[in-house]
Amino acid sequence: MSFSAEWLALREPADHEARSIILRNHLQAHLANRDDVDIIDLGCGTGSNLRALAPHLPPRQSWRLVDYDQTLLDAARRTLRDWADSASDADSGLVLQKDRKTITVVFDRVDLAADLEKLLARKPDLVTAAAFFDLVSPEWIARFCDALAAHRLTFFTVLTYDGLDRWLPPHPADEAMVRAFHAHQATDKGFGMAAGPQASHILQQALTRHRYRVVMEPSPWKLGQTQRALMNALSDGFAGAVAETRMVPADIVESWRVARRDAVSCEVGHYDLLGLPSAD
Numbered sequence: 001m002s003f004s005a006e007w008l009a010l011r012e013p014a015d016h017e018a019r020s021i022i023l024r025n026h027l028q029a030h031l032a033n034r035d036d037v038d039i040i041d042l043g044c045g046t047g048s049n050l051r052a053l054a055p056h057l058p059p060r061q062s063w064r065l066v067d068y069d070q071t072l073l074d075a076a077r078r079t080l081r082d083w084a085d086s087a088s089d090a091d092s093g094l095v096l097q098k099d100r101k102t103i104t105v106v107f108d109r110v111d112l113a114a115d116l117e118k119l120l121a122r123k124p125d126l127v128t129a130a131a132f133f134d135l136v137s138p139e140w141i142a143r144f145c146d147a148l149a150a151h152r153l154t155f156f157t158v159l160t161y162d163g164l165d166r167w168l169p170p171h172p173a174d175e176a177m178v179r180a181f182h183a184h185q186a187t188d189k190g191f192g193m194a195a196g197p198q199a200s201h202i203l204q205q206a207l208t209r210h211r212y213r214v215v216m217e218p219s220p221w222k223l224g225q226t227q228r229a230l231m232n233a234l235s236d237g238f239a240g241a242v243a244e245t246r247m248v249p250a251d252i253v254e255s256w257r258v259a260r261r262d263a264v265s266c267e268v269g270h271y272d273l274l275g276l277p278s279a280d
Contacts, residue, residue, distance in 0.1 A: 005046050005075040007237075010230050012048045015130065019052060019158050020217035020272040027156050027274055028056045031125070036060035038124040042112060043067055043132040047076035047105075049158070051083055053128065054103055062104045066112065066119065068190075073107045080105060113140070113191050120147040126154050131270075133199040134161040134185065137192030141202050149210035152277035159219055161185070163197030164269025165238070173248065173256045180247035181238055200271035212275040221268040234268070235260035 031037055037058045041049050044065035054061060067073050077094065081087045084096035084103070093106040110119055120127065127148060133141065148155055165178050185196035195202050204214045223231050239257035242248055248256075260266075 003045065003069070003072070005072060005079075007233065008045045008048060008072075009079075010233055012046075012051075014221050014223060014227060014230055015048060015159055016052045018219045018221050018270060020219045023156070023158075023215060023217050023272045023274045024053075024056055026215060027126075027154075030154065030276060031058060034058045034125070036062070037126060038062045038064075039126045039128060040064045040066060040119065040122065040124045042127065042129040043135075044076060045072050045130075046079045047083075049128060049130040050080065050103070050105070052130075052158075053156075054101060055099060057101075059101050061101060062106075064106045064108050064122070064124070066108045066110045068109060068111055070109055073109060077105075077107060116140075116143060117147045120144075120151060120153065123151045124153065126156060128155070129157045131159040131161075133157055133203060134196050135189040135191065135194050136199070137188075138195050138198075138202050140191040141195060141199065142206055145203065145206035145210060148275070149207075149212070149277070154277065155207070155212075155275035156273070157203070158272040159270045160200045160203075160273065161197055162200060162218075162269040162271050164220065164267065166267040167235075167260060168264045168266075171256050171259050173252050176248050177238070177242050177253070177256055180242040180245045183247060184241040184245050200273055203273055203275075207275045211278045213278070214276075215274045216271050219270045219272045221266070221270070223266045223268075224264070231263060231266050232261065234266065235263070 035058055041063060044067045047065060050063055065076055080094060080096060084098045086097045088095050096103040096105060182196055186194055200216060204216060207214050235257055239253050243253050
């Protein structure tokens with residue numbers, strides 16, 4: 001799938017609708033007695049995670065938006081300016097006013113494959129990410145959880161792909177297409193061979209070993225006719241990924257892609273996960 005600003009903008013409404021309200025409320029309660037909070041957002045894209053979470057966090061927020069793609073960081077700056085009630089430039093970012101909250105944002109180009117531990121050594125109050133952990137390897141997840149636990153940091157991630165892709169009406173090639181897509185998911189995205197649909201369970205197990213309290217909730221996309229543009233882009237990207245694997249004949253991939261133009265609905269599974277360190 002593409003990680004262009006255009007794709008991220010297209011998926012943002014579905015992402016926000018899919019998020020687990022239960023876990024968001026748990027996080028909100030965990031931070032409820034604070035007036036300010038310091039947050040690192042991994043793989044921030046254009047800032048969608050900030051836009052979804054900020055309304056539910058304390059009144060003064062400091063966000064460090066981290067991505068390796070400078071084009072996306074630049075898009076995040078523009079998009080957040082448009083989203084805020086008002087915005088002013090700061091030394092290395094922006095100060096936003098939104099719904100009576102003051103949100104300071106720093107944009108940080110970081111190679112998370114190399115500089116993860118250095119980043120988390122900043123000891124933020126919250127580490128968060130959206131649609132990210134299925135792209136990294138089990139080994140990187142282990143590193144991440146070790147670094148997180150070393151500082152007993154609170155962790156909240158959303159929209160990690162869980163392997164479910166259900167289109168209606170069904171197509172004879174559905175099973176083969178999903179199998180090939182999962183094979184594509186497992187390829188190296190810059191962090192080693194990716195965990196793909198197993199990422200949430202790998203995170204859960206690793207954090208539990210570090211004596212975190214871990215809660216997971218499903219957060220599926222449930223798309224219908226009003227999300228036709230997103231469904232079309234999703235099926236195109238899905239078919240393109242499958243074609244790269246050469247596991248499904250090209251004519252069948254194209255037949256599947258064309259058939260999805262008439263799909264009634266699509267469900268894509270995700271998990272949200274909240275990890276809270278033990279009191280000690």
